Amino acid sequence: MPSRKVLLSGNEAVGEGAVLAGCRFYAGYPITPQNELTAYMARRLPEVGGVFVQAESELAAINMIMGASSAGALAMTTSSSPGISLMQEAISYMAGMEVPVVVVNVMRGGPGLGNIAGSQGDYLQATKGGGHGDYHMMVFAPSNVQEMFNFTQEAFRLSQKYRNPVMVLADGYLGQIMEPLEIKKAELPPQNQGWILDGAKAREPRLLKSLYLPSEDLEGFNLHLQDKFRRMEEEILWEGSEVEDAEKILVAYGTSARICKEVVRIGRRAGKKWGVFRPITLFPFPYQALQKIGKGCEKILVVEMSSGQMLEDVLLAVDDKNKVEFYGRMGGSLPEKEEIMKRLGSGV
Amino acid sequence: MKEEIIIAGFGGQGILFAGKLLTWASLIEDNKVTCIPSYGAEMRGGTAHCHVIVSREEIASPIVEKPSLLVVLNRQSLDRFEKRVLSGGRIVVNSDLVERKVERKDVRVYYVPGNELAEKLGSSLFTNMVMLGATSFYTGIVKLESLVSSLPNLLAGKEELITSNQRALKAGYEYAHAAG
Missing domain, CATH: 3.40.50.970 (Thiamin diphosphate (ThDP)-binding fold, Pyr/PP domains)
Structure with a gap:
């Protein structure tokens, strides 16, 4: 076409x-x-x-x-x-x-x-x-x-x-x-x-x-x-950005995922091993892919413009629930890059 | 090259139109570009702004937290966004409706009498185009020709408006060129 x-x-x-x-x-x-x-x-x-x-x-x-x-x-x-x-x-x-x-x-x-x-x-x-x-x-x-x-x-x-x-x-x-x-x-x-x-x-x-x-x-x-x-x-779809060697992985979809990708770009320039896992189909949720990727990393930070809804599916997917943390904004506010970086444990 | 831009003014000044035109022109130049308008309760006299990002690389977040370029068409917008501009960034000010000077010492500032230039062309409604034309000269983020040739995308079939807006873009550009 x-x-x-x-x-x-x-x-x-x-x-x-x-x-x-x-x-x-x-x-x-x-x-x-x-x-x-x-x-x-x-x-x-x-x-x-x-x-x-x-x-x-x-x-x-x-x-x-x-x-x-x-x-x-x-x-x-x-x-x-x-x-x-x-x-x-x-x-x-x-x-x-x-x-x-x-x-x-x-x-x-x-x-x-x-x-x-x-x-x-x-x-x-x-x-x-x-x-x-x-x-x-x-x-x-x-x-x-x-x-x-x-x-x-x-x-x-x-x-x-x-x-x-x-x-x-x-x-x-x-x-x-x-x-x-x-x-x-x-x-x-x-x-x-x-x-x-x-x-x-x-x-x-x-x-x-x-x-x-x-x-x-x-x-x-x-x-x-x-x-x-x-x-x-x-029909499950998801996208991984720099997840292969990532020590810390952000999980986000939609607008939140774009903010997370920017954070990873900044982090990678500073030598941080960060990545983004972005579910594209939310139902069915890519549980297996996330489970696999979750095994190899130290920390998973779920970022949403909510009180933590997809977080429940991430917790179902990941074996070691202690790895999972959450950062959310509500009411039309947006997650902030600096706050995400802080929660990843870095002052980039 | 990556420029994170906030264009701001009051509703009715054509802020979103200016943002869209800049976005189209960047698209013509084969750059990556995103534009998010403020939306909803905007009306004539209220505030309006838009976030535009122009980059050679794929744009991840479309949200402008700290602009490298701020274009303000009225006083309230300067008050609101001045502190957020990146150190080393640039501010283009419509000096006709912003009666104060920019306080920041770590940014480059350009004052343009936007309303006066627009009124010489027949209407203050062209202030947005004058400011965009001047911004094109001062920053080079987009070529004047790209802005000019993008107008028909937004004003299809309205030949008179296309011509008058083109004239205003050029007037702003030429003012900046002469003022340096």
Whole structure:
């Protein structure tokens, strides 16, 4: 595919990624810091024959994409933390109906309305199931504009492959940041649409539901879902920067990971053996890779824009829990390079 | 080469526009570049700023904690960011709206009568472009031609605005050239 570099914000890059992945139905309700994304879809979807709906609420938006996807459209909604909380019931419902959609959360400070600055306080909600019932969705954590674009396309591909909601989990800074983007259309495999509701002409009727009254029926279905969630482990992605010989390893995702990479760059110039382990899929989490890398180092410092949510997964992954320490900022504040270096035990 | 820049002023001065233009121009010059605007409760009269990093190398953190270059279009912005500038860094000041001098002795300072130059071109709305043009001369972080040729990316189809903004960029550059 030919490519070109343009300057886009992270929010706009998600929108373009979605359109190129074939998204033709978007419903959303405005909320900062992701408004540019809704605006982008409003402008862009009509150009490609798609449908844009500014819904009356987040509940309406997520239920609209449930309907659109059930009828065979590639569909997406996007919001920020408080809006995503309102969508949890429908996300659980779609996991139960096996309806593939893409949901983007450009996180802001919380709880409640919190504020509009970037934050990472929704990790547990995203990865452990914010809605009810034994379900998961794949969660991608991009850390720059190019990845906002790329992983949105991946989210569409994998939502179709597994017939499951997939989330792109960004934060306000990633939504707002502008960086050069190389626009490349990913090759998406043809979709199996043998389940969509498009009118039962000359075929047996189909049913999409999440209700299984007999216990044995529901448990059988649960086992099928759990098997599917396990198969998603094939898709695990992570990135190691200078981890091979690292004595101290920072674990971070999204914006926090970028700050950590800068710290490692400064440290390496001063001869410090530091590295960064960056999970890219937060569900499924790269437990095995981190376990292996954790064996060879003295200390692991988890850095998040939260009170310590991914920290729980890091503790599950690492054998020697005594190695693990945490540094977090909340409320839209950012981890500071000097503080990270101090906690690594160095006055670089 | 790596320059960490904060451009700051009040809402309505076109701070984010200046940041975006600098970002586009750096992209044209094949540098790595990031730009984070302050967002949200900004409005005309409030404060606005953006973080821009221009580098030859891949940029890790896009957050500017200590700028090597500060461009301030009003007094409040100088008060807020002066202390954060790296020792040996540079500050470009719009002397028309900043009635005090920079206190730091360990930075290079350039005063530009941004509003006056802009008003000569017809409107104080061009102050942002005047300041960016002057910054281009004083720092060389980006070429004047790159700024000029990036304008159509932000003002597609608005020929008059492209021309008037180009004129303002050049006016700032030429002022700096003459003032030295």
